[in-house]
Amino acid sequence: MNQIIEVKNLTKKFDDFVAVNDVSFSVNEGEIFAFLGPNGAGKSTTIKMLTTLLHPTRGTVTLDGHDPVRQPDLVRRTFGIVFQDPSLDDELTAWENMEFHGVLYDVPDKLRWERILQLLKFVDLWDRRKSLVKEFSGGMKRRLEIARGLLHHPKIIFLDEPTLGLDPQTRNHMWAYLKELNKNEGTTVFFTTHYMEEADRIAQRIAIIDHGKIIASGTSAELKQQTATSSLEEAFLALTGETIREEAATSTDHLRTMRRVWRR
Amino acid sequence: MKKIYILWLRQIKRYLRSKSRIVGSLAQPLLFLLALGYGLGGVFQQAGQGSYINFLTPGIIGMSIIFTAIFTGIEIIWDRQFGFLKEMMVAPMSRLNIMIGRTLGGATVATIQGLIVLAISLLVGFRPDHWSGLPLLVLFMFLVALLFTALGTMIASLLNDMQGFQLIMNFLVMPLFFLSGALFPLDNLPRALAIVTRLDPLSYGIDAFRILLISAGHYGLGADLLVLSTVTVGFLWLGSYFFKKIQI
Numbered sequence: 001m002n003q004i005i006e007v008k009n010l011t012k013k014f015d016d017f018v019a020v021n022d023v024s025f026s027v028n029e030g031e032i033f034a035f036l037g038p039n040g041a042g043k044s045t046t047i048k049m050l051t052t053l054l055h056p057t058r059g060t061v062t063l064d065g066h067d068p069v070r071q072p073d074l075v076r077r078t079f080g081i082v083f084q085d086p087s088l089d090d091e092l093t094a095w096e097n098m099e100f101h102g103v104l105y106d107v108p109d110k111l112r113w114e115r116i117l118q119l120l121k122f123v124d125l126w127d128r129r130k131s132l133v134k135e136f137s138g139g140m141k142r143r144l145e146i147a148r149g150l151l152h153h154p155k156i157i158f159l160d161e162p163t164l165g166l167d168p169q170t171r172n173h174m175w176a177y178l179k180e181l182n183k184n185e186g187t188t189v190f191f192t193t194h195y196m197e198e199a200d201r202i203a204q205r206i207a208i209i210d211h212g213k214i215i216a217s218g219t220s221a222e223l224k225q226q227t228a229t230s231s232l233e234e235a236f237l238a239l240t241g242e243t244i245r246e247e248a249a250t251s252t253d254h255l256r257t258m259r260r261v262w263r264r
Numbered sequence: 265m266k267k268i269y270i271l272w273l274r275q276i277k278r279y280l281r282s283k284s285r286i287v288g289s290l291a292q293p294l295l296f297l298l299a300l301g302y303g304l305g306g307v308f309q310q311a312g313q314g315s316y317i318n319f320l321t322p323g324i325i326g327m328s329i330i331f332t333a334i335f336t337g338i339e340i341i342w343d344r345q346f347g348f349l350k351e352m353m354v355a356p357m358s359r360l361n362i363m364i365g366r367t368l369g370g371a372t373v374a375t376i377q378g379l380i381v382l383a384i385s386l387l388v389g390f391r392p393d394h395w396s397g398l399p400l401l402v403l404f405m406f407l408v409a410l411l412f413t414a415l416g417t418m419i420a421s422l423l424n425d426m427q428g429f430q431l432i433m434n435f436l437v438m439p440l441f442f443l444s445g446a447l448f449p450l451d452n453l454p455r456a457l458a459i460v461t462r463l464d465p466l467s468y469g470i471d472a473f474r475i476l477l478i479s480a481g482h483y484g485l486g487a488d489l490l491v492l493s494t495v496t497v498g499f500l501w502l503g504s505y506f507f508k509k510i511q512i
């Protein structure tokens with residue numbers, strides 16, 4: 001099968017700190033791939049290197065045969081991304097944010113307006129399309145980012161914790177849409193999440209990264225088998241340990257981990 | 265083309281929506297015109313230099329353009345902080361075109377701001393010699409705006425956060441303004457000051473404004489055009505060079 005993402009010995013250092021440490025993996029074309037790991041494991045940093053935002057310290061990456069460092073323009077044509085952190089223009093309306101994105105990605109006028117209508121209805125923001133984004137709640141902003149990420153149909157779509165702060169309705173909707181896209185257009189989906197049941201349900205293959213190194217990969221069943229556990233969450237904890245990562249952990253992440261530890 | 269247009273449009277929309285910014289950025293030029301224009305008017309006239317308001321207005325137009333232009337260029341830091349820069353940086357569009365779209369937008373905004381100051385100055389007593397230079401004036405205003413938006417973009421590409429902003433205002437924008445001949449005539453200056461004003465690109469902009477509005481200049485329109493366009497091209501080139509290197 002054709003490998004649409006190939007990563008070899010990828011390393012990223014920030015000064016002396018090694019955020020991503022000699023990572024190698026590949027993703028097949030048309031695959032739904034989950035990239036899991038505790039806070040500060042290096043997931044977002046890896047995604048930034050795949051999507052031309054950061055230059056690797058060492059190692060090579062190819063996306064659909066192109067190198068993000070040497071052929072950034074070609075690479076940028078192949079993917080779409082929903083970032084972990086906010087990336088909307090607060091001073092523009094919901095509709096203007098969508099329109100801006102659609103134009104930058106060469107979606108033809110008619111198709112663009114059709115999709116904007118469809119997607120804004122889909123995330124339940126059509127009635128608020130003329131409101132400035134700064135008037136939106138956190139969840140509404142997140143929904144808009146998801147809608148925007150789905151506006152152009154790229155070959156690869158990166159989703160960095162897309163469901164963070166989303167209600168179950170929108171979450172289910174979003175995954176249904178992505179599965180459709182994956183089936184009909186063969187879109188490769190590369191996502192991160194801290195919800196293990198979500199990864200279990202959606203991903204065809206999983207890689208687990210911790211302290212900048214990939215420590216396991218395979219299907220959910222393989223990971224469970226390897227660790228002799230019955231759920232992906234247990235497998236994840238068996239592989240990454242129970243300690244809380246101090247790096248970049250938000251208070252909700254702490255709470256989540258605490259609860260997890262408490263229950264056992 | 266369409267992509268450049270939508271980046272331009274974004275700058276314009278953001279400008280039109282920030283009413284407080286528009287009002288705030290007009291208060292300062294008005295204060296300068298009233299306090300300096302009338303405060304120093306008598307002295308200026310006695311020295312045989314004619315009306316100070318007439319002399320000062322082109323300088324204050326230059327001031328509002330440089331402030332607005334550098335500010336819109338520097339807005340990239342905001343975009344970085346609020347995350348929108350990421351959205352632009354992963355778009356399939358050349359970095360040069362992103363920079364061009366933004367810079368054209370910022371320069372348009374700064375030109376509009378300059379024109380509003382011109383209108384205000386008429387209310388407080390400015391009387392131009394003639395209006396025939398107006399089209400050329402707008403062109404020169406746009407050129408000056410372009411130059412300083414590109415400079416702002418270049419600086420913003422090198423900064424990571426707002427920490428350096430005050431530094432830039434105090435050590436770059438203020439000196440550029442005060443040493444440009446906006447407030448005083450360029451003739452018979454002490455040698456050191458004469459050299460410094462010659463190195464300040466804003467001098468040539470304001471000189472052109474004076475020629476076109478009150479028929480009094482120092483370097484001549486041709487020299488102004490040459491210097492301004494050369495420096496603009498230089499800053500645009502440097503700006504896109506640094507912009508390309510941004511990592512997030």
Ligand SMILES: Nc1ncnc2c1ncn2[C@@H]1O[C@H](COP(=O)(O)OP(=O)(O)OP(=O)(O)O)[C@@H](O)[C@H]1O
Nearest residue numbers: 014019037038039040041042043044045046247248
């Ligand atoms: N620009 C930067 N400068 C210095 N250190 C950084 C930078 N970006 C990330 N790091 C560090 O690199 C490590 C990996 O960060 P990264 O954002 O990739 O983690 P993550 O796996 O996405 O975590 P999370 O689940 O919290 O999103 C962290 O320790 C972080 O503090």
Ligand SMILES: [Mg+2]
Nearest residue numbers: 043044084160
């Ligand atoms: Mg992350």
